[in-house]
Amino acid sequence: MSFATLISAEQLRALPGPVVLLDCSFDLGDGSAGERAFTAGHLPGAQYAHLDRDLSGAKAPGQxxxxxxxxxxFAARAGAWGVRPGVQVVAYDAQGGPYASRLWWLLRWLGHDAVAVLDGGLAAWQAAGGTLEAGTATPAGGPAYPASDAPAMPSIDTGALLAALGRVRVLDARAGERFRGEVEPxxxxxxxIPGATLRCFKDNLLPDGRFKPAAQLRAEFDRxxxxxxxxxxxxxxGVTACHNLLAMTHAxxxxxxxxxxxxxxxxxxxxRPVARG
Structure with missing residues (x-):
């Protein structure tokens, strides 16, 4: 049995066979904070995936x-982590899942289906009695992942979205104050974006940091x-948006x-047009 959206801490502890664990913890205000936290304590056997170095490409104007x-x-990076077709990958972070969701989307984009986000992240693992280990980790090493010929997850670029406004539903995963234009840090x-609807990624979560049940998420997105x-x-x-994509897929x-x-x-x-309020 493989997991393709979410996996609980209890399910992870009971998993047989090889599992690739990837800690994606990150802080947009301090790019080294996640790596420091990983060194201080992470799931046994986990490797670290850095948002800027591993889960993003080189910056270019307009991108x-x-x-x-x-x-x-990215296929080479996934292979270096030990990701192989059919091998279960579990991503997690300590921020509610947005960075782990980005890794989930990227591996699905390559064509790897057996990838799930640890529901509740690091806190849920500890609450379930899971232990942590300290120190750095060396990538497992291996050949590049045999990615699908075409991206297996759909995306849209700026020009195509501009042309499609009014014919698509744009959901914005940022906090309300940023969406409304009250602050922009x-x-x-x-x-x-004009016509967009606010759906903060945190609305996918229960108070304890786990995702809402699939039926509840479906009812909310069906609105x-x-x-x-x-x-x-x-x-x-393009990071926290993956959290909403994961929630919809799970639903x-x-x-x-x-x-x-x-x-x-x-x-x-x-x-380009800008809306506020």
Missing amino acids: GRHPLPDRTA LDPVAGH YATPPEQVVHQCGS GLAGARLYPGSWSAWCSDPA
């Missing part, structure tokens, strides 16, 4: 703060009354698209 990595380069322009194929997920830079609503550049790419051109 946003965390562009997708080159697929060939990371990007040069405040506001949101948008849009087929998944007509939904575009975005956030500040049985697969097929929505990611806008990788998100607000950081959209607002890079002053000619």
Whole structure:
């Protein structure tokens, strides 16, 4: 049995066979904080996946703060972690799952189905009696992952999204104050894409940090009354949007698209429309 969306701490502890554990903990305000936390304590056998170095590509004008990595380069990185077809991968973080969700999406993008996010993250593991180990980790090593010929997860670029406005449902995963344009701590322009609907990624979670039940998530996303194929997920830079994509997929609503550049790419051109409020 493999897991393709979420896995509980109890299920992870009971898993037989090889498992690739990847700690994706990160802090957008301090790019080394996640790695320091990993060194202080992580799931036994886990390796560290850094948002900027491992889960993003080189920055280029108009591509946003965390562009997708080159697929060939990411396939090599996945292989170095020990990811093989059919091998279960479990990603986690200590921030509610946004960075682990980014890794989940990227591996699915390569064509790897057996990847899940640890529901509740590091805290849930400890609450279930799981232990931690300290220190750094050396990648397992191995050949590049044999990625599918074409990306296995759909995405949309800025030009195509601009042309599609009014015909797609854009869901914005940022906090409400950023969506409304009241504050903007990371990007040069405040506001949101015209017509977008706020769906903060934290709305997918219960108070204890675990995801809401699949039926509840489905009811909440069904309120948008849009087929998944007509939904575009975005956030500040294409990271927390993956949390909403994971939630929809877990709820049985697969097929929505990611806008990788998100607000950081959209607002890079002053000619593009901006909404506030």
